[in-house]
Amino acid sequence: MRLGSMWRDALSALVREPATQQYPFERLQAPEHLRSKLHWDLTNCTGCGLCAKDCPSDAIDVIVLDKKARKFVFRYHVDRCTFCSQCVMSCPKKCLEMANDEWELASLTPDDFLVYYGNEEDVETVLAAAASNGADASSTDTE
Amino acid sequence: MPTTPTQENDVFRIPIGPQHPALKEPGHFEFTVDGEVVTAATLRLGYVHRGIEKGTEGRNWIQSLYLLERVCGICSHVHATAYCLGVEKLAGVEAPPRAQAIRVLVAELERIHSHMLWLGVAAHEAGFDMLFMYSWRDRETVMNLLEGITGNRVNYSANQLGGVKCDIDGEQADDIRVGLDFLEGRIKHYLDVVSQDTMFLRRTRGIGVMTREDCERMGIVGPTARASGVELDLRVHAPYAAYPEHPVNLVTATAGDLEARFIVRVNELFESIRLIREILDDLPEGDLSVRVPRRIPAGETISRVEAPRGELFYYIKSNRSDMADRVKVRTPTLPNMASVLEIAVGHQLADIPMILTGIDPCFSCNDRMVAINDPSRGEQAWTWEQLRQYGIEYYR
Numbered sequence: 001m002r003l004g005s006m007w008r009d010a011l012s013a014l015v016r017e018p019a020t021q022q023y024p025f026e027r028l029q030a031p032e033h034l035r036s037k038l039h040w041d042l043t044n045c046t047g048c049g050l051c052a053k054d055c056p057s058d059a060i061d062v063i064v065l066d067k068k069a070r071k072f073v074f075r076y077h078v079d080r081c082t083f084c085s086q087c088v089m090s091c092p093k094k095c096l097e098m099a100n101d102e103w104e105l106a107s108l109t110p111d112d113f114l115v116y117y118g119n120e121e122d123v124e125t126v127l128a129a130a131a132s133n134g135a136d137a138s139s140t141d142t143e
Numbered sequence: 144m145p146t147t148p149t150q151e152n153d154v155f156r157i158p159i160g161p162q163h164p165a166l167k168e169p170g171h172f173e174f175t176v177d178g179e180v181v182t183a184a185t186l187r188l189g190y191v192h193r194g195i196e197k198g199t200e201g202r203n204w205i206q207s208l209y210l211l212e213r214v215c216g217i218c219s220h221v222h223a224t225a226y227c228l229g230v231e232k233l234a235g236v237e238a239p240p241r242a243q244a245i246r247v248l249v250a251e252l253e254r255i256h257s258h259m260l261w262l263g264v265a266a267h268e269a270g271f272d273m274l275f276m277y278s279w280r281d282r283e284t285v286m287n288l289l290e291g292i293t294g295n296r297v298n299y300s301a302n303q304l305g306g307v308k309c310d311i312d313g314e315q316a317d318d319i320r321v322g323l324d325f326l327e328g329r330i331k332h333y334l335d336v337v338s339q340d341t342m343f344l345r346r347t348r349g350i351g352v353m354t355r356e357d358c359e360r361m362g363i364v365g366p367t368a369r370a371s372g373v374e375l376d377l378r379v380h381a382p383y384a385a386y387p388e389h390p391v392n393l394v395t396a397t398a399g400d401l402e403a404r405f406i407v408r409v410n411e412l413f414e415s416i417r418l419i420r421e422i423l424d425d426l427p428e429g430d431l432s433v434r435v436p437r438r439i440p441a442g443e444t445i446s447r448v449e450a451p452r453g454e455l456f457y458y459i460k461s462n463r464s465d466m467a468d469r470v471k472v473r474t475p476t477l478p479n480m481a482s483v484l485e486i487a488v489g490h491q492l493a494d495i496p497m498i499l500t501g502i503d504p505c506f507s508c509n510d511r512m513v514a515i516n517d518p519s520r521g522e523q524a525w526t527w528e529q530l531r532q533y534g535i536e537y538y539r
Contacts, residue, residue, distance in 0.1 A: 001339055001340075001341045002340065002341060003340070003341050003342065004340075005335060005336045005339055005340040005343075006273050006274065006277065006336060009273070010273065011276055019280055019283070031287075031291040031294070032291075033291060033292065033294045034290065034308065035293075035294035035295060035300075053203070054203070054205045054206060055206070056202070056205075056206040056209035056210060057207075057209075082209065082298070082300075083294070083300075084209050084298075084533060085294070085300065085301035085305065085308060086208075086209065086300070087301055088204060089308055089432075090205070097183050098294070100294075101345075113429075126347055126408060128328070141464050
């Protein structure tokens with residue numbers, strides 16, 4: 001039995017560098033396998049919607065404009081995403097990928113949390129439909 | 144529910160909670176005291192009932208994995224492992240050996256993080272905030288390792304039905320070894336502190352003593368039981384995943400007091416470190432997952448795993464649809480909570496936070512609704528409206 005068993009820690013802490021960083025002036029390097037913002041690639045997508053079906057937090061909408069012409073828009077709700085990467089696993093065509101460096105996702109406006117991927121004119125079509133239907137595009141066009 | 148001390152018939156009752164009963168989770172304790180000595184204790188749980196079991200019935204098998212992972216924020220991986228092992232058993236598939244090894248590796252890293260978190264919380268309750276801060280600073284090492292492997296600091300989502308999502312390459316293995324070397328040195332230091340510091344031992348030695356017979360009678364599980372000499376560890380007695388290939392050495396103590404619970408948990412950290420090194424040296428080659436059908440064949444199964452707090456039990460029933468018919472979870476805190484009420488009697492009121500923390504409780508994990516059918520009153524079924532009304536009345 002002895003008193004003050006941690007005095008060495010206390011003394012060494014006096015001359016140690018701080019354990020914390022001065023964020024945002026100093027940024028830690030994100031780990032290579034960090035899961036951050038989701039990215040979608042249209043090239044191989046078949047519009048099967050498995051990603052949306054398996055998403056535990058309803059963060060993905062696959063909007064099918066024309067299945068034959070492969071006109072799809074991928075709507076991603078960043079604020080709902082739990083970064084579990086199940087969609088990446090579920091995609092049979094490997095169209096989805098999680099970036100490892102886009103983790104600073106905080107925003108003051110809700111619009112920043114709604115990300116559209118797809119051809120520019122298709123996204124325009126979806127946004128125009130959303131504007132005419134109200135604030136949010138109807139969910140009936142999702143598959 | 145009284146919220147201030149009351150005196151009736153010369154009995155003085157002190158309510159503690161539901162806000163912040165020693166820990167930052169809700170639970171209502173009522174202690175009857177004679178002077179400073181506790182003479183009786185009661186407990187009321189259920190303040191963080193979230194309806195998770197019911198929630199699984201409206202989600203597909205894959206989505207439920209992520210809901211169940213959130214039963215506990217500290218031991219999320221072990222919940223996902225229990226669920227995956229159960230569903231895989233029902234589906235008649237088995238995850239590849241490499242996936243099983245990675246599951247165990249992440250589970251043991253999680254055990255290190257959980258026990259170090261507990262060490263800090265328990266030290267804080269004892270008034271030893273320095274140990275709290277240093278153990279939590281060092282816990283960052285294991286949090287960073289978990290983030291490096293899985294991509295998330297909490298709720299790692301390392302599991303998927305049929306295997307795991309993350310692989311471990313040579314560079315990551317080296318990082319883990321370096322992190323473990325650092326942690327091993329620190330944990331040796333913490334073992335010295337909790338077993339030698341005079342002031343700290345005054346808060347732990349001989350406090351909250353529970354005999355082996357008490358533990359067996361109350362059904363206590365996990366490190367709390369092992370500190371009283373109960374040889375019970377599912378990793379040893381019912382090995383699952385990769386534990387058959389990588390056996391665990393049982394860590395027990397005999398004193399059964401708070402000091403023994405500290406020593407058992409800290410010694411378990413060394414065992415986890417040894418196991419992780421062994422797995423890293425002998426990681427099987429092969430795939431990370433196998434395909435699991437979207438519709439799981441009808442049937443029911445149980446799945447038991449050793450969470451950091453003790454035995455975690457899952458019952459899963461499928462009716463051949465793409466959703467679970469029933470998932471029942473029993474977390475280790477529920478049986479352990481009984482011990483707090485029993486051993487609190489006869490102790491000073493000031494020792495209660497330490498006794499409560501000694502079981503490493505997780506309140507939100509254990510809140511379930513249970514309705515017991517009374518055979519004399521016939522079968523009872525609750526409608527949704529009745530449940531809703533019951534909920535409103537309960538919290539009134």
